[in-house]
Amino acid sequence: MHLFYQDQLPETNYLDLEESKHCVKVLRQQEGDEINIIDGKGTFYKAKITNANHKKCEFEILNTNKEKPSLFHRHLAIAPTKNMDKMEWLVEKATEFGIDEISFFQSFHSERKVIKIDRLEKKVISAMKQSLKAKKPILNEIISYHKLLENIKAKNKLIAYVDFDNKVHMKNELNTQQDALILIGPEGDFTPEEVDLAISKGFKKVSLGNSRLRTETAALAAVHLMNLAME
Amino acid sequence: MHLFYQDQLPETNYLDLEESKHCVKVLRQQEGDEINIIDGKGTFYKAKITNANHKKCEFEILNTNKEKPSLFHRHLAIAPTKNMDKMEWLVEKATEFGIDEISFFQSFHSERKVIKIDRLEKKVISAMKQSLKAKKPILNEIISYHKLLENIKAKNKLIAYVDFDNKVHMKNELNTQQDALILIGPEGDFTPEEVDLAISKGFKKVSLGNSRLRTETAALAAVHLMNLAME
Numbered sequence A, B: 001m002h003l004f005y006q007d008q009l010p011e012t013n014y015l016d017l018e019e020s021k022h023c024v025k026v027l028r029q030q031e032g033d034e035i036n037i038i039d040g041k042g043t044f045y046k047a048k049i050t051n052a053n054h055k056k057c058e059f060e061i062l063n064t065n066k067e068k069p070s071l072f073h074r075h076l077a078i079a080p081t082k083n084m085d086k087m088e089w090l091v092e093k094a095t096e097f098g099i100d101e102i103s104f105f106q107s108f109h110s111e112r113k114v115i116k117i118d119r120l121e122k123k124v125i126s127a128m129k130q131s132l133k134a135k136k137p138i139l140n141e142i143i144s145y146h147k148l149l150e151n152i153k154a155k156n157k158l159i160a161y162v163d164f165d166n167k168v169h170m171k172n173e174l175n176t177q178q179d180a181l182i183l184i185g186p187e188g189d190f191t192p193e194e195v196d197l198a199i200s201k202g203f204k205k206v207s208l209g210n211s212r213l214r215t216e217t218a219a220l221a222a223v224h225l226m227n228l229a230m231e
Helices: A017-026 A084-097 A117-130 A145-150 A192-200 A215-228 B017-026 B084-097 B117-130 B145-150 B192-200 B215-228
Strands: A003-005 A034-038 A043-051 A058-066 A074-078 A101-106 A156-160 A180-184 A204-206 B003-005 B034-038 B043-051 B058-066 B074-078 B101-106 B156-160 B180-184 B204-206
Touching: A003 A017, A003 A117, A034 A058, A074 A215, A084 A101, A084 A117, A084 A215, A084 B215, A101 A145, A145 A192, A156 A192, A180 A215, A215 B084, A215 B215, B003 B017, B003 B117, B034 B058, B074 B215, B084 B101, B084 B117, B084 B215, B101 B145, B145 B192, B156 B192, B180 B215, B192 B204
Parallel strands: A003 A034, A074 A101, A074 A180, A156 A180, A156 A204, B003 B034, B074 B101, B074 B180, B156 B180, B156 B204
Antiparallel strands: A034 A043, A043 A058, B034 B043, B043 B058
16 A cells, blocks of 8 residues: 655645645556554554645544654764765665654764755655655754763664774664664764864774774665664 | 875876875875875875976875775675666765775666766775775776676675565674675566575574665665674
8 A cells, every 4th residue: 555754644634745746647546445644753643544635645543553662862963074965865765764863963074064964864764665664763963072971861872883803793782671873984984083073972982893884885884783772 | 194096006206187186286296295105905105296297297105004804795786776876876976985895786676777877986995985995996897696696605695685584784794704795676676586696695584773774775784783783
């Protein structure tokens, strides 16, 4: 059955313009047809179309189903790559695997200072539909690395950075009892001062393995590991 | 230092046309400059340019360094997606993580019957340079699913397919003592008959987790797991 997105549920009883058009014009759904809707807050709705208007498709909710919540808050913070396509790819894939929050920061070696959150939100919603997820990951506007570190809520604070004398794999530093945040640096990596600052804030250095990974690949590996910790 | 590819090493003492052009014209390397070269067979070479010709850049080998071999043969076999970009993305990311062999097969629900291996080879070589790997993964031409199953060498044979009564995560089925092959089906998944055929050939059904992943994402998750098994 077709899946739509309406973040104003359960208050509203219609799909927004774009979703209405897709439902009625593209997929040719009619009055009486049943559709599924996700609210981005963790609930699946089964609904019946009561007015197949292609600008405002109205429905009646038949039943609801809560998504199983994740065992801990999975938070990724990354210095975005120059190439925005890679960030779109990342948020799509991270949503597929499962992620609760993505933050972007600007550090010393950052290649990008601006992020278009709107574009990324669209990718996220499309990936949610594809992978049947009802809860939308939070995407935060880009801030400075220093600002990011000032306001950390996670108990399990990790920074992807490998020293020769300190090589702990991230997979051994995750547990389902603690909300986790992993910091992924830019292509030029964190500066030693940035790493020291994180350490002073209670972060632990972790490795993502022996391969030299690009920023977006490292980020996806970290997201995958957070999900593996729950399996 | 810059890294180049020459699969005819150690027999030849020059870079091919494209690499010569990149070395001499783009990167402006000169006689006496030192460069690194990978042979795709697992060896890094340090060399000194003896003739900075942009069509045939000659060098003298200074020393060699063998890449640490992987603990087991990591083989991915996948039904390629309709969108070729996704396969290019996959071979690039799989190379970054580390993979020894990638096969493509055509099964009942396959969306694509043709694969341009040449294009994928270029992606692989570029990813090898980026991630500092000296051994090139083997890419095999697409064959039928039945043909693929006729000639399996791996001891550890896995198929990504989830039954309600049999949910074993792939991460629990890998060990460094056994060469592994994981089969990833097309968007429409394997048919029950295709799964039965694999079972009859000694394959074990494994899950990649609770999320519904696209074909290329599932494949990358499997590649990541094979590498995690070695950490």
